[in-house]
Amino acid sequence: MSTKQVRVRFAPSPTGPLHIGGVRTALYNYLFARKMGGKMLLRIEDTDQNRFVPGAEAYIQEALAWVGIVIDEGAGVGGPHAPYKQSERKPMYRAYADKLIAEGNAYYAFDTSEELDAMKERLKAAKVASPSYNMVTRMQMNNSLTLPEDEVKKRLERGDEYVIRLKVPRKEEIRLNDMIRGWVVVHSSTIDDKVLLKSDGMPTYHLANIVDDHLMEITHVIRGEEWLPSAPLHVLLYRFLGWEDTMPQFAHLPLLLKPDGNGKLSKRDADAAGFPVFPLDWKDPASGDTWMGFREQGYLQEATTNFLAFLGWNPGTQQELFTMDELIEAFTVERIGKSGTKFDINKAKWYNQQYMRQLPDATLTQLLKEEADKHQATYDVAKLPLIAQMLKERLTFAKDFWIEGQFFFESPKTFDEKVAAAKWNAEAVTVIVAYKDALTVYTGVFNAENVKHVLHEVLEKADIKIGKIMQALRLALTGVGAGPDLMQLIEIVGKEEAVKRMEFALATLGEKVNS
RNA sequence: GGCCUGUUCGUCUAGGGGUUAGGACGCGUCCCUUUCACGGACGAAACACGGGUUCGAUUCCCGUACAGGCUACCA
Numbered sequence: 001m002s003t004k005q006v007r008v009r010f011a012p013s014p015t016g017p018l019h020i021g022g023v024r025t026a027l028y029n030y031l032f033a034r035k036m037g038g039k040m041l042l043r044i045e046d047t048d049q050n051r052f053v054p055g056a057e058a059y060i061q062e063a064l065a066w067v068g069i070v071i072d073e074g075a076g077v078g079g080p081h082a083p084y085k086q087s088e089r090k091p092m093y094r095a096y097a098d099k100l101i102a103e104g105n106a107y108y109a110f111d112t113s114e115e116l117d118a119m120k121e122r123l124k125a126a127k128v129a130s131p132s133y134n135m136v137t138r139m140q141m142n143n144s145l146t147l148p149e150d151e152v153k154k155r156l157e158r159g160d161e162y163v164i165r166l167k168v169p170r171k172e173e174i175r176l177n178d179m180i181r182g183w184v185v186v187h188s189s190t191i192d193d194k195v196l197l198k199s200d201g202m203p204t205y206h207l208a209n210i211v212d213d214h215l216m217e218i219t220h221v222i223r224g225e226e227w228l229p230s231a232p233l234h235v236l237l238y239r240f241l242g243w244e245d246t247m248p249q250f251a252h253l254p255l256l257l258k259p260d261g262n263g264k265l266s267k268r269d270a271d272a273a274g275f276p277v278f279p280l281d282w283k284d285p286a287s288g289d290t291w292m293g294f295r296e297q298g299y300l301q302e303a304t305t306n307f308l309a310f311l312g313w314n315p316g317t318q319q320e321l322f323t324m325d326e327l328i329e330a331f332t333v334e335r336i337g338k339s340g341t342k343f344d345i346n347k348a349k350w351y352n353q354q355y356m357r358q359l360p361d362a363t364l365t366q367l368l369k370e371e372a373d374k375h376q377a378t379y380d381v382a383k384l385p386l387i388a389q390m391l392k393e394r395l396t397f398a399k400d401f402w403i404e405g406q407f408f409f410e411s412p413k414t415f416d417e418k419v420a421a422a423k424w425n426a427e428a429v430t431v432i433v434a435y436k437d438a439l440t441v442y443t444g445v446f447n448a449e450n451v452k453h454v455l456h457e458v459l460e461k462a463d464i465k466i467g468k469i470m471q472a473l474r475l476a477l478t479g480v481g482a483g484p485d486l487m488q489l490i491e492i493v494g495k496e497e498a499v500k501r502m503e504f505a506l507a508t509l510g511e512k513v514n515s
Numbered sequence: 516g517g518c519c520u521g522u523u524c525g526u527c528u529a530g531g532g533g534u535u536a537g538g539a540c541g542c543g544u545c546c547c548u549u550u551c552a553c554g555g556a557c558g559a560a561a562c563a564c565g566g567g568u569u570c571g572a573u574u575c576c577c578g579u580a581c582a583g584g585c586u587a588c589c590a
Contacts (some may be wrong), residue, residue, distance in 0.1 A: 001557075013590045036565060041534095046590095047589090048588095048589055048590070052589080097560045109588095113588085116588090126517095128517095129516060129517045129518095130517045130518075130586065131586095132586075133568095165588095181519095181520070181521090182552085184519075184520085186519070190519090190586095191518090192586080195587080196588095197586040197588085199588055200588080202588085204588070204589085205589075205590050206590095221579085222577060224584090225519095225520070225521090225583085226583095226584055226585070226590090227584095227585090227590090228520065228584075229520090229584070229585040229586075252520085254569090254583095256544095257583075259526080263582095263583075264584080309525070310520085310539095311527075314528060316529070317529095317538095318529090318539085320538090320540095337522050337527095337528080338520080339520090339582095339583090340520090340521070340522095340582080340584090341526095341527070342526060342527080343526095344525095344527065344540070346526075346541055347527065347539080347540050349540090350540055350541085351540095357553090375563090384560055391552095392553095393552055393554090394552045395563090404552085406555065442559085465550065467550095470550065471549075471550060473549085474550060474551095480550095481550060482551030482552075483550075484551080487549090488547065493561090
């Protein structure tokens with residue numbers, strides 16, 4: 001075991017908005033890097049020029065920054081191994097493909113896509129289990145293994161299109177020791193002759209990834225489980241390139257599954273279930289479709305990060321709320337689970353609720369102000385901190401400030417019918433009329449305590465218990481049957497408004513004296 | 516189909532040859548409270564199945580089932 005510095009990388013391809021599962025992969029890389037005192041790199045894998053989506057790279061960077069990941073080296077940051085975009089590294093890969101060919105580990109292939117299709121059809125007809133370009137079929141195709149040397153040379157010189165394929169050994173067991181899964185053994189006969197260099201001169205993922213990881217001195221590759229099947233191929237490449245000694249260690253993460261447990265989480269699920277699967281809002285530049293993000297849906301960064309960290313990993317203790325520093329401290333690859341993880345938005349909401357409550361008073365007040373402004377409410381700024389305090393225990397998102405506390409800003413226009421039916425009765429009306437009148441003539445300091453005192457006096461005079469009318473009084477003042485302390489509300493809206501609301505309620509719901 | 520990986524309450528998971536199989540989310544009941552929320556108490560709820568190994572398997576091994584991934588000149 002060497003003692004060299006840990007270097008990990010997150011290597012997304014800019015084909016659209018970064019999926020939340022990708023964010024989790026990045027997070028695990030980051031936690032590991034920080035825990036080990038290593039470096040976190042960001043590399044953009046844009047070798048497929050057909051799938052390039054404008055804005056995707058910027059989205060990736062913004063998303064990572066939002067969840068608190070700091071890139072030490074890479075795209076958008078720079079570093080000793082720049083450039084960190086594979087399209088800009090294009091000239092570097094060719095030499096390695098050539099070396100592979102020179103040493104007999106790769107070959108030129110000139111087959112057209114029609115010929116490839118025909119080959120697959122033929123194999124399918126012959127009932128071959130998995131039709132592929134491999135050690136048996138390659139001898140029937142047009143490549144530098146089957147064509148005469150001068151023919152190959154001629155085609156190359158003529159500028160015929162070709163790809164470079166890996167010549168996978170015939171009979172060999174390829175093994176790798178995955179940090180999460182242990183030994184994984186695959187027979188080389190099940191691996192096909194993957195294209196390494198495409199006809200446009202770009203490397204495929206397989207080549208680019210190995211060359212870059214080597215050049216960038218990556219020590220650990222932490223990536224999604226969808227890469228496990230091609231990991232043996234990568235091991236082969238490290239060997240053929242002579243880099244086995246410094247081959248990184250692999251850790252293949254379990255996938256994020258959709259809530260009903262069938263398949264990978266996708267944007268379709270988000271639509272159906274109404275929750276985000278992207279960190280940030282995304283507007284597709286081609287179709288104009290928009291997808292919602294955690295951030296815009298009101299999830300706090302800390303909550304999202306914490307939630308994501310626990311999707312497939314746990315510290316082995318009972319603690320669930322972790323700051324980024326605590327996550328780094330507690331994180332180990334050994335405690336990453338093996339099985340796929342279903343995405344449970346309820347847990348995300350719970351995390352958000354926890355973090356909302358922990359927000360400093362000033363932040364809470366600011367969020368409340370933003371919500372109020374969003375709804376064009378008028379208010380006394382001095383009262384905002386108190387309102388925020390009263391509301392903080394009942395919110396999951398900042399938008400709940402308005403949902404739960406609209407009546408701090410606006411008089412009710414309608415009244416909850418169920419509550420009215422159940423609680424609006426003669427006794428309530430009697431008390432509300434009396435209370436309204438009492439408040440109107442009240443000249444003392446208008447605060448919750450005194451206002452409560454006035455209510456008790458009214459109640460005493462009418463000989464009615466508080467529990468019998470409280471709901472109706474609340475209905476009159478807020479329009480709904482539930483909410484924070486009523487006396488505080490009366491203090492905040494003020495005497496005039498409180499009286500006005502009671503009058504309106506009386507007028508609307510009727511001063512019915514019977515029943 | 517082939518190859519690879521996985522399977523503990525509905526969900527996220529702890530655990531590990533002998534446990535009342537623990538926690539959290541969600542759900543239900545109760546308490547607190549002027550209501551709701553918060554908080555508290557309690558409760559329902561799991562080792563996929565079949566064979567081994569063993570004095571004893573949820574735990575180890577092998578099968579089966581189921582699930583997922585991969586099977587492109589995509590990553």
